[in-house]
Amino acid sequence: MPVTNDLIQGDSGPATAALVADMVVDVADFPKTGVLFKDLTPLFADGKAFRGVIDAIVAQYAGEFDVVVGVEARGFVLAAAVAYAAGTGVVAVRKAGKLPRVAHSATYSLEYGTATLEISEAAFTPGQRVLVVDDVLATGGTADATLDLVQRAGGILAGFVVLIELGFLGGRERLGDRPVHALLRI
DSSP states (O other): OOOOOGBBOOTTHHOOOOOOOOOEEEEOOOOOTOOOOEOOOHHOOHHHHHHHHHHHHHHHHTTTTEEEEEETTHHHHHHHHHHHHHHHEEEEEEEOOSSSOEEEEEEEEEEEEEEEEEETTTTSSTTTTEEEEEEEEEESSSHHHHHHHHHHHTTTEEEEEEEEGGGGGGGHTTTTTSSEEEEOOO
């Protein structure tokens, strides 16, 4: 059953939430049985829709950040576009072993194991305001690890924004009082 417009909600309003909802394709049993994967590639491939999403993020945080952090891998696409649109730099949070210089690392639990993320120790200058951008907020493990890494690297969190929040998995609650902005809340 398709989602009706009166059920589509997001922190940037119903029009932006509907834009995201209309462009996302659900893929059953990926990457493993029982998981409903949110495929964002149709959104990334549609210039008008992609611009609308990026403009909504930049408008929400205009003047509040100095650099954008993108979380591997789909967060890189979003963060680079937000940074370009805002005229700022972009920093990558990578999987373990992918950064060439000394890095802070954080290991966290997933539904099916553990993962480790890293950020360069030299990612930020003192006092830089950081906007963290990622694709989906699910259980909050990746987000929690990333936000901790930003702080450990000396960044000041200006905000955390995702395209989609899967609210039934409790990720927002796991992040406590940290600011979360979801363009589409499911």
